Amino acid sequence: MQTITYRIFLKYLISHLVLLLVPITITTFVVFGFFVDRLQEELIAGNLNTLDKVRYSMDEQLKQVQQMTNQLVVEDNSLYPYRISDNWGYKSFGIVRELKRFRMHTPFVREIWLSYRGEEVVYTSSSVYSRSMLADRIYRFEDWPKEKLLQDLNAETRTTILPPATDLNSGERYMRMIVPLFPYQNYTDATMVFLINEASLHSLMETYTPSSGAVWILDQNGRPLTGIGAELGPAGASVAEHAALQGDDPNQEWTIDGKSYYFFLVQSELTGWKYVTVLPVNEAMQKVEQARQFYLYGVVCILAFGGAIIFFSLRWNYWPIHRLRLASDRVLPARTKGLNELETVQYALDTLSSQNRLLGERVKSQSQAVKRQLLLALLKGEFDTEDELRVYGEENGFPISGSPLATAIVEFPAGASPGAYPSAEEMEKLAAAPFRAYGMEHFEMNRYVLVFMTDKRDLSPEQFRSSLNQFRDALCASAGGVVTVGAGSISDITGAPRSYLEAKTAIGYRFIQGVNRTIFYEDIPVRSEVAEEYPHKNLKVLKLAIKSGNTGKINGSISGIIGFIRERQPPLAVVRGLCFDMIRIVDGGWREMGLNEQSPSEYPDIFDLERLETIDEFERLMLSVSADLSRAFDCGPAAEEPSGARSAEDMLQYIQRNYRNSGFSLQDMSDHYGMALPNLSSYFKENNGLTPLEYTTSLRMADAKELLVSTPHTLKAIAEDVGYNNVCSFIRRFKQLTGMTPGEYRAGSKEGGLPGRQ
Incomplete structure (x- = not known):
């Protein structure tokens, strides 16, 4: 055994030394054959280039x-x-x-x-x-x-x-x-x-x-x-x-x-x-001679050090294999005795490969859940910008780019079994250029929701229609049966909920237009008639009233919208659209007042609006919105300046005790001190230089920066640790204040590109 080891060692030693000598010998002949001429040419070219730089710089100055x-x-x-x-x-x-x-x-x-x-x-x-x-x-x-x-x-x-x-x-x-x-x-x-x-x-x-x-x-x-x-x-x-x-x-x-x-x-x-x-x-050629000598010295050093390194590395060539076997035994002990080093490593690799396949299947299953959650958040209107959508997707291992989009609902015949038609993942592959599709199963049987996105910003409605019809044709060919598609309008990220409502309305219109076709929301005749009577004025008054805190005008504009519904009797799709617009206006009003993170969280999302069936339900919803706004702007005796236990210092301590709690809100704080929210904000800013929300956000962002740098926690975990129950809101706020996303901040801190944490 020792002789065999020695012979293998000599064989590998000689072969490695030959491999080292061959390129060095060839390189030496090449260098000494062409080195002087080439270096002289480079010397001339370099000096002419340098002189031309002087000429160029002087010309630029003149x-x-x-x-x-x-x-x-x-x-x-x-x-x-x-x-x-x-x-x-x-x-x-x-x-x-x-x-x-x-x-x-x-x-x-x-x-x-x-x-x-x-x-x-x-x-x-x-x-x-x-x-x-x-x-x-x-x-x-x-x-x-x-x-x-x-x-x-x-x-x-x-x-x-x-x-x-x-x-x-x-x-x-x-x-x-x-x-x-x-x-x-x-x-x-x-x-x-x-x-x-x-x-x-x-x-x-x-x-x-x-x-x-x-x-x-x-x-x-x-x-x-x-x-x-x-x-x-x-x-x-x-x-x-x-x-x-x-x-x-x-x-x-x-x-x-x-x-x-x-x-x-x-x-x-x-x-x-x-x-x-x-x-x-x-002097110029002296450098050439010096370079030649340095090259010879370098060759000698390479041969000496290279030979020594090869010798000692090959001397212990079996040591890494031995260590690898020990490591394999520690991680995954072999069930069969008497295996040598290579057989032990092979056994560990085969076992780990099998486990990796099982893990991959689990990850794939989890990826589908992440995609569904992301699409639900998009359709609920939780993303305001493309950056938020992209960062949220990358953080959860499902990269998706924000861009112009449209929502479609695909429906198969009611009697078909779920396995008879393509899955959502298979439908995604059928999307026609320039679109990419992201799909999930709908809550209703035999229906799927697909969001079509494109990087083409100037896409025309005709191109969208053509692409969607190509998609339906390909889906029909793949499914071998009847396929009906309802399509909403093209919009940006914030318009995804409305596009979904439009797609839901369009698929419902199959009762009139028939099945096995693509039904576009723009083709529904009632849409143009309702647009002329849509209560835009009341919506505008509602927006101004929220901004100014006028509860009387808020109630008046809501009453006007309800009156419009009762008098005009618009289709249910219009009622749902009105509800969606009002919820967006309320959320936008809170955002403009700097209280967007404290807006009521119990408002319905797009899927709740989808289930509205009567005007009475809509009226009750609007009255709930009005009550929330009136409560926020209520200015009674509590508007007086606090004293004693309600001092500005006490308010600071209150926020410091509660800001990490994701359930903490400024409305709860205003109730605690018996003050209307606007008055609380004004008093706090007058005494501390910041609004309560600005102070709360500064505490949260300072903690977030520390966690991003010092821990490997996910953005979702960090958002929850600092008091955000919505990672999208956390990402949006972080970028507003720092100019970069949390992921970019973390990457910059690792590269040393940040000036310092605050």
């Missing part, structure tokens, strides 16, 4: 200067009101301010001068000076004496650039760009001078250029403007002379005074300037 000049004088013409003013103080202040504003937009420019023909002053971005003072005291350049300066300000007719020179007053070196202004064709009435600090030019050039060479900028006439690293190469005059001889060739080898240089040249199409890099050849 473009900004040109654009600034054009905007200041022609496009914006913001100087004109000050130019024509007779008020000297207003004129000088305005022009200096505009020049200063434009200079701040271009940090590349140190100072801007503006000289108008016929005026004895020069406006600058810092002040106003007479021409003589500017030339004598403010700026003095050796190559730009006073006479020449004044002449350039008065008679310059084309853009001129003077190379950097030292200002004798400040000691700074400036390049001067003299730009005549032509507000009218062939007529110049002013001259602008831009002072560009040579240090700014050098700073821009040093950002890109190598430290071992010299970089020069030559103007359009081939004269040196400025350069860096001049001590590392020939003088500027020699560089300019060679640049004139080089022509359009971007790179050459240049020998001067017995020393060889790489000479790179790029010319700007914008300014005609030439950008030159002079790099000593020996």
Whole structure:
């Protein structure tokens, strides 16, 4: 056994060493065969690219200067009101301010001068000076004496650039760009001078250029403007002379005074300037030689360390298998004795695979329950935004995207057995593009509810009809029998309950239109007649009354809607729609008042509205809504300012004791202190700076952030821990306050991307 182990070890050791040597040997031949030429090519390309970056950056800065000049004088013409003013103080202040504003937009420019023909002053971005003072005291350049300066300000007719020179007053070196202004064709009435600090030019050039060479900028006439690293190469005059001889060739080898240089040249199409890099050849090739030596050292190290690693890893090549067997025995002891390591692991894998299949079946069953719960919440109107729907679905392992949607009810013949027709999952696969379908069984026998969603925002009704008819045809072919589909209208996430009611109405209309067809709610004739008489005014009054807390108008608008129903006798579908609209208005009113999380939870959902059969039931429901609202806005003696045990401090402690309780509500708090809810909110905010809801939410959000970071709990569990019995409300509120969903906050905290928890 030992001999066999030793032979296997040698075999694997030799084979691994060969595998290590083969690529290293091939790579060595390739590197030494092509390394120098390729590196020289990369050196040339890299330096030309770097030089072009300098050219591009300089062009961009000069473009900004040109654009600034054009905007200041022609496009914006913001100087004109000050130019024509007779008020000297207003004129000088305005022009200096505009020049200063434009200079701040271009940090590349140190100072801007503006000289108008016929005026004895020069406006600058810092002040106003007479021409003589500017030339004598403010700026003095050796190559730009006073006479020449004044002449350039008065008679310059084309853009001129003077190379950097030292200002004798400040000691700074400036390049001067003299730009005549032509507000009218062939007529110049002013001259602008831009002072560009040579240090700014050098700073821009040093950002890109190598430290071992010299970089020069030559103007359009081939004269040196400025350069860096001049001590590392020939003088500027020699560089300019060679640049004139080089022509359009971007790179050459240049020998001067017995020393060889790489000479790179790029010319700007914008300014005609030439950008030159002079790099000593020996220094460049020295890096090549160093790279070659480093490569050889690297090969030796790889062979040494690689061989050692291979040796020791193969020396203990059976140790991981032994440990794996021990782990397999601990997790799942083998029932059969005498199994070796591989057989033991194989037994564990087979057993775990079988268990995994059983677990998968359970997860699939649970997934269907999660999907049903999600669709029920969607049809009940518990989602306000697509983000809430998406986050809730992902949190529960059923990703679903919010988008334009429509609800449909599929009905099979009453006498058919449940197994004779496709399941909800099979129906989902039959949805025609561009829709995706999500389905579940209806409460009634032989019926299914399907929600059709699409990413196409501009979907037309005709496209929806065509897609739904294709779906019904495919379903008929799959089922081999009669299929009737009732379809509601296309809506957004918040309109899902109404679309369901419309689908329920449409499927009920099969009594008139017949079965084995698609019935669209829009095709029901009564819909257009009722729309003309729909009590929109009463609904609008109800919304305003809730917002203002006027219980009289609330009761009046509800009475008006009930009167409309009794007088007009609209279809049951309209009555259900009215009830749905009113519930949404009430919930929206609470939301606008900042009390949406405290709105009554006993209001019916869309499936309760579906079961309304009489106007009396509707009236009782509306009276219940009115009673809830009147209770919330009741302003009796309790509206007086609390004292003693009802102090603001006591209210703070009350909230701190109860905010984690999901049954806690501000209405209960107002009852506890004998105050109307609006008065309680106003008093609390006056004394504490926040409304009771804002304070409660701040406590809950602080706890939620801590739990998201420190625990692996699900969003549902965290929502319940901090006092929310509805995870959708928790997600919505969290995103409103933090700008991100709880899941995004948790992910950001793990990546270290959050500034800190509050």
